[in-house]
Amino acid sequence: MKKVLALACVLLLALPAAFAQSRSLDALWTASAKSYPASGKFSIPKAWAPGQYVVVGQLANGKRDSITTTLVVAKVGNGWVIENYSIDKSGKESVMQMLLGNYDTAMKTGDASQIELVWIKTLEQDGSVTKTEGQSLIVMKALMKSTYEKMIVNIPEYTDGGSIQVPAGTFAATTLVTAKTKVFGRTIESETWFQPAVPVNGMVRSRTKDGKSVSELLGFGFDGKPRIP
16 A cells, blocks of 8 residues: 655644735736646655745635745755745735654655654744744644644555646646545545656645635745745
8 A cells, every 4th residue: 555645734824924915816826838747656755855845826615815835945864844935815924944853754654643843933024033842842743743643645546637737737647646534523525636746745736525625736846945044
């Protein structure tokens, strides 16, 4: 049985925004005519390297809700520093980094519970950076524990997802994964399409079966720079 460790960046949505400016989601939600041909079956994401990033747009009930850029910043021991830069529909922006310890081990074993949240940095409105670690992270670790454990997606067999078109382009020969998760006592069914060309987590598109929540790839690259030093 193949397993994919998909980074659950949505866990950051429970944290407060660091600063705000007026930005238009429409101006950032641009479409590309690029095509990405078949490059083998997707099994696990590309090996992480500094500079890899993905830009993902989230829609709620068919309306553009937010955009998140997830960047691989640096490797620290057996873990990685990840930065999330988000803009919501009101124009509020937030920048946050976190060190996920034991990530490499979790990838090898397929056991997401081995990931450890070591510290969090947030960029404040005045340009300063706040770092939270040690005892101050106890509550946050407890809140995120269940999220880490849900980061494993079981793929009992390959399912051809066909060609998927998103703002980032057209991706051929995707792998389709269906999953069921419990959120606040509710069972949510989802479908996610992956393609080997995409870094970080390989996701091209994801949606709940009821169509109320959709995430689609807006862009990706390999030369991203962090906003927090």
